[in-house]
Amino acid sequence: MIEVRNISKSFNGHDVLKNISVSFYPGKVNFIIGRSGSGKSVLTKCIVGLMEVDRGEIIFDDRNFTKLDRWDRKDIRQEMGMLFQGSALFSSMTVEENVMFPLHMFSKMNKGEMMDRVNFCLKRVNLEGKNHLYPSEISGGMQKRTGIARAIAMNPKYLFCDEPNSGLDPQTAIVIDNLIKEITYEFGSTTVVVSHDMNSVIEIGDHINFIYQGELWWKGDKRAILHTENTELNNFVFPSEFMKEIRESLKG
Amino acid sequence: MTSVYFHIGRYWLLLGNVFSKPERRSVYRKLIIQEIDKIGLQSLGIVGLLSLFMGAVVTLQTAANIDSGWIPRWTIGFTTRQTMILEFSSTIVCLILSGKVGGNISSEIGTMRITEQIDAMDIMGINSASYLILPKIIAAMFIFPFLVIISMFLGIAAGAGVGTTSGVISMTDYVYGLQYYFDGFQVSYTLIKTVVFAFIITSVSSYHGFYTFGGPREVGESSTRAVVYSMVLILIANYILTQILLL
Numbered sequence: 001m002i003e004v005r006n007i008s009k010s011f012n013g014h015d016v017l018k019n020i021s022v023s024f025y026p027g028k029v030n031f032i033i034g035r036s037g038s039g040k041s042v043l044t045k046c047i048v049g050l051m052e053v054d055r056g057e058i059i060f061d062d063r064n065f066t067k068l069d070r071w072d073r074k075d076i077r078q079e080m081g082m083l084f085q086g087s088a089l090f091s092s093m094t095v096e097e098n099v100m101f102p103l104h105m106f107s108k109m110n111k112g113e114m115m116d117r118v119n120f121c122l123k124r125v126n127l128e129g130k131n132h133l134y135p136s137e138i139s140g141g142m143q144k145r146t147g148i149a150r151a152i153a154m155n156p157k158y159l160f161c162d163e164p165n166s167g168l169d170p171q172t173a174i175v176i177d178n179l180i181k182e183i184t185y186e187f188g189s190t191t192v193v194v195s196h197d198m199n200s201v202i203e204i205g206d207h208i209n210f211i212y213q214g215e216l217w218w219k220g221d222k223r224a225i226l227h228t229e230n231t232e233l234n235n236f237v238f239p240s241e242f243m244k245e246i247r248e249s250l251k252g
Numbered sequence: 253m254t255s256v257y258f259h260i261g262r263y264w265l266l267l268g269n270v271f272s273k274p275e276r277r278s279v280y281r282k283l284i285i286q287e288i289d290k291i292g293l294q295s296l297g298i299v300g301l302l303s304l305f306m307g308a309v310v311t312l313q314t315a316a317n318i319d320s321g322w323i324p325r326w327t328i329g330f331t332t333r334q335t336m337i338l339e340f341s342s343t344i345v346c347l348i349l350s351g352k353v354g355g356n357i358s359s360e361i362g363t364m365r366i367t368e369q370i371d372a373m374d375i376m377g378i379n380s381a382s383y384l385i386l387p388k389i390i391a392a393m394f395i396f397p398f399l400v401i402i403s404m405f406l407g408i409a410a411g412a413g414v415g416t417t418s419g420v421i422s423m424t425d426y427v428y429g430l431q432y433y434f435d436g437f438q439v440s441y442t443l444i445k446t447v448v449f450a451f452i453i454t455s456v457s458s459y460h461g462f463y464t465f466g467g468p469r470e471v472g473e474s475s476t477r478a479v480v481y482s483m484v485l486i487l488i489a490n491y492i493l494t495q496i497l498l499l
Contacts, residue, residue, distance in 0.1 A: 048375050077377030088368035102376050105275050160375075 001026055002047065002158060002190055007056030009042055016042045018214045019056070026157075027188045029181055029204045033196055034211035035236060041162065043211065044194050048080060048160055049073055060158065078106055081151030081189075083180075085163040087143040089135040089150070095122070096131035099149045106154065121149040125179060141172035148179055152187070159184065159191040165200055173197065177204045198237055201225070210236065226250050263459050269381035270389070270455075283387035284394075291353050291388065291454075292395030298352060299345055299399050300406055303336070306344070307407030308414040310335045315420035328421045329411070329429020334438075336407035341400045342442040343490050346449035349396070350482035354457035357388055358478035361461030362471040370462070385458040392450035400446045404439075441497045448493060449486050456482045 002024040009017040016039045024030040034040045045051040047058055049065065058065040060076050068076070089098050099118045103109055109117065122128055125145040135143055144164060151159060161180055165173035181204040184191040195201065201208055202222050210218040210233050218233045225237055226247060238247045274280050314331040361384055364370050373380040408430065415421040421429075460478035464470050 050371055050374060074377040077375060080375055080377075082372065082375045084368045084372060086367055088372040090369055090372075091363075091367075104279065105376065105378055154376075 001061060002192070003057075003059040004043075004047060005057040005059065007043075007046060007053045007058065009039075009046055009051065009054050016214050017046065017053075020211075020214075020216045021056075022209050022216055022219065024190050024192050025207060026190045027185060028206035029184050029191045029193060031201050031205040031208045032192065032194045032211060033198075033201055033208060033236070035196065038211045039214040040194050040211045044160060044162060044192065047192070048082060049077065078102075078154060079157040081154065081156035081159045083144065083147045083151050083159075083161040083164055085166050087135070087140075087147040089143055089146055091135055094132050094134055095127065095138065095146050095149075098135070098146055099153050102150065102154050117153060118149075121153050122146075124152070124183070125149045140167055141169075141175065144168065144172075144176050145179065148176070148183070152183055155187065157189055159187075159189045161191065161193040161195075163195055163197075164193060165195065165197045170199070173200065174203065180204060196236075212236075262463065263455075266381055266385075266459055266462060267455065269379060270385045270458075272379060272382060274382055274386065275378060280383075280387055283383075284391050287387045287391030288395050291357075291392050292399060295349060295352060295399060296402070298348065299403050302345065302348060303341065303403040303406040304410040306340050307332060307336060307410035310340075310407070311411035311415045312418070312420065315415065315418075324425075325421050326425040326429035326432060328415060329426035330432050331429075332408060332411040332415075332426075333430045333434075336404050336411075337438050337442055340407060341403040342445045342449065343486065345400060345403050346396070346446060346453065346486055347483055349399075350449075350453045350457075350486060351479050353392065354453045354478050354482045355475045357454060357457040358461040358464075358475045359471055361385075361458055362464035362474045365462065365464045366467055366471060381462065385455070385462070388458060389451060389454045392454045393447050396446050396450040397443045400442065404442075441493075444497065445490060445493050448489050452485045452489060453482045456485060 004020060004022045004024075006019050006021050007017055008015065008019055020043060022032075032040045032043060042051065046053045053066060056066070060079075063076060065073065065076055089095075090101065093101065096118055099121050100114055103114045103117060107114065118131070119128070122130065125148050127142060127145055127149060130138065130142065130146075135146070138146070159180075164176050164180060168176065177200050180191060180193065183189065193200070193205075202225075205222045208220060208222060208225065209216060210230075212218075212232045218228065218230045220228070225233065228234065234244075234247075238244045310332050311328055314328045318325075318327055361370075364384070370380045370384070373383060412423065412426050415426055416423050457478035460474045460481070461471075464474040
């Protein structure tokens with residue numbers, strides 16, 4: 001479980017995160033949603049340690065991440081996997097080398113064991129036989145799947161996905177969503193997905209946290225979204241008249 | 253002025269991370285060998301070409317400027333040797349390499365930064381600064397002196413070839429000039445300078461790449477800054493080292 005307690009972050013006097021407290025549960029797909037510029041990416045970067053918070057604490061299963069120095073954070077970092085918006089695959093490495101990279105750096109496996117693990121991960125994301133292709137030689141959807149394979153290579157306790165569906169067609173997006181859901185349930189990982197794709201939220205979201213102007217504005221499950229009277233959330237989820245009509249029909 | 257202190261402080265902090273304990277030494281060994289190939293061996297062509305032509309031109313220009321009976325012909329060999337050993341093969345070659353190698357390093361690391369590849373390493377718990385920069389620094393400090401030695405040899409050989417075929421000097425006079433008042437420390441001096449320049453080129457370029465934020469335009473700007481700052485620092489270091497080592 002990841003607990004975020006009263007964190008705040010500002011840039012040049014502008015408060016981006018305002019005293020946010022939120023929990024992310026193991027074996028569940030936890031969503032952070034919000035408009036562009038609402039602070040959801042900054043929140044995620046603070047949680048994974050790419051940015052330091054100004055105030056507050058981040059607790060990974062009773063381990064206070066904010067109080068640890070760089071070296072002590074390493075143990076927790078090795079329990080994290082992250083899928084980036086742009087996949088962030090190492091362009092000079094093949095698909096196989098990308099997935100093997102964390103194993104090569106940290107595991108005590110021999111070459112054969114590493115290959116087995118790589119092949120398992122690639123099979124899990126339906127990329128068997130693509131081992132020797134470079135990121136530039138595969139499609140956007142395949143790059144995302146390679147990113148997932150790399151993220152799960154070390155069997156992470158915490159899986160972070162930053163806009164996993166951006167730039168993908170709706171069908172490929174559903175494939176990625178289902179993969180994230182299956183992996184979360186299969187490995188029992190605490191999965192945090194940052195997205196503004198409501199299709200994904202409705203499809204796989206277990207717990208949803210809505211960030212509005214740097215504050216945690218609403219939290220609940222996907223069914224509660226349909227019935228909430230929270231104006232800002234409704235404007236975000238159902239921005240057009242057509243969507244509002246859909247909401248009313250779903251309520252009915 | 254605050255900005256200058258900010259960059260100097262951040263540069264030294266980055267170097268602190270670069271020289272901290274590496275995760276897995278065997279991985280670094282492999283990376284260093286790859287960088288020796290990329291930084292050093294792939295620069296051999298341009299270094300060789302420049303050195304051949306510079307050696308030839310220095311020989312011809314010296315010959316053209318000593319058209320006096322009072323100055324012996326072997327001065328041509330002596331001048332070519334001094335030019336190649338003291339300045340061209342270390343300082344000028346390193347200035348050129350700061351454009352080729354420095355620009356390449358900065359744009360490579362900068363692109364990795366804007367495409368979140370460095371963030372991916374950080375999240376895995378890898379010391380990205382050390383992983384990306386240390387092999388480049390070690391590789392350059394190792395291979396640049398060899399490039400400089402090759403440059404000296406080619407420049408002096410080209411001078412001999414052009415000088416004798418054009419008839420401005422005999423081989424005997426040229427070799428006499430090469431050997432005249434030869435001080436072996438001058439070669440050591442130039443190699444010491446080269447190692448320092450190699451460190452400046454790789455560390456400064458890596459610094460500018462590592463702290464690139466934005467998009468492709470910023471990567472280009474970082475590369476330009478990397479080359480300019482490397483060149484300026486090379487010139488300053490050249491002056492300081494010459495003052496310390498030769499006088």
